[in-house]
Amino acid sequence: MAEQQTRPPQPKLPPPRSHQVVKAATAVTAGGSLMVLSGLTLAATVIGLTIATPLLVIFSPVLVPAAIAVFLLISGFLASGGFGIAAVTVLSWMYRYLTGKHPPGAEQLDLAKQRLAVKAREMKEKAEQFGQQQIGSA
Numbered sequence: 001m002a003e004q005q006t007r008p009p010q011p012k013l014p015p016p017r018s019h020q021v022v023k024a025a026t027a028v029t030a031g032g033s034l035m036v037l038s039g040l041t042l043a044a045t046v047i048g049l050t051i052a053t054p055l056l057v058i059f060s061p062v063l064v065p066a067a068i069a070v071f072l073l074i075s076g077f078l079a080s081g082g083f084g085i086a087a088v089t090v091l092s093w094m095y096r097y098l099t100g101k102h103p104p105g106a107e108q109l110d111l112a113k114q115r116l117a118v119k120a121r122e123m124k125e126k127a128e129q130f131g132q133q134q135i136g137s138a
Contacts, residue, residue, distance in 0.1 A: 097109070
């Protein structure tokens with residue numbers, strides 16, 4: 001069998017200078033183009049605001065109440081839809097519970113019903129005892 005020769009680990013050489021120059025040039029190009037786009041966006045925003053501000057001031061007596069009305073309308077529709085979905089969910093759960101299909105939480109409801117029945121019986125007995133004591137002492 002051939003003997004395995006182990007080579008000593010070679011030190012990692014730094015990348016050639018040309019690679020560093022290419023990386024730096026790419027970074028400068030990308031950064032510069034992003035800075036130009038940022039400047040153009042800022043200029044467009046300022047120009048748009050300059051044009052739109054007089055229009056907003058002129059139409060603000062109409063726009064503000066219209067925005068409030070649209071907000072209230074959307075809020076009402078969303079609330080109505082949410083309440084409708086909640087009602088359908090509750091009715092569906094009740095139907096499954098009453099038909100004996102045991103939806104999630106049915107066991108907890110049954111346990112609570114049993115506890116209430118026990119407490120009601122205890123209160124009834126205490127009331128009867130209290131009534132008999134009052135009749136007996138009079």
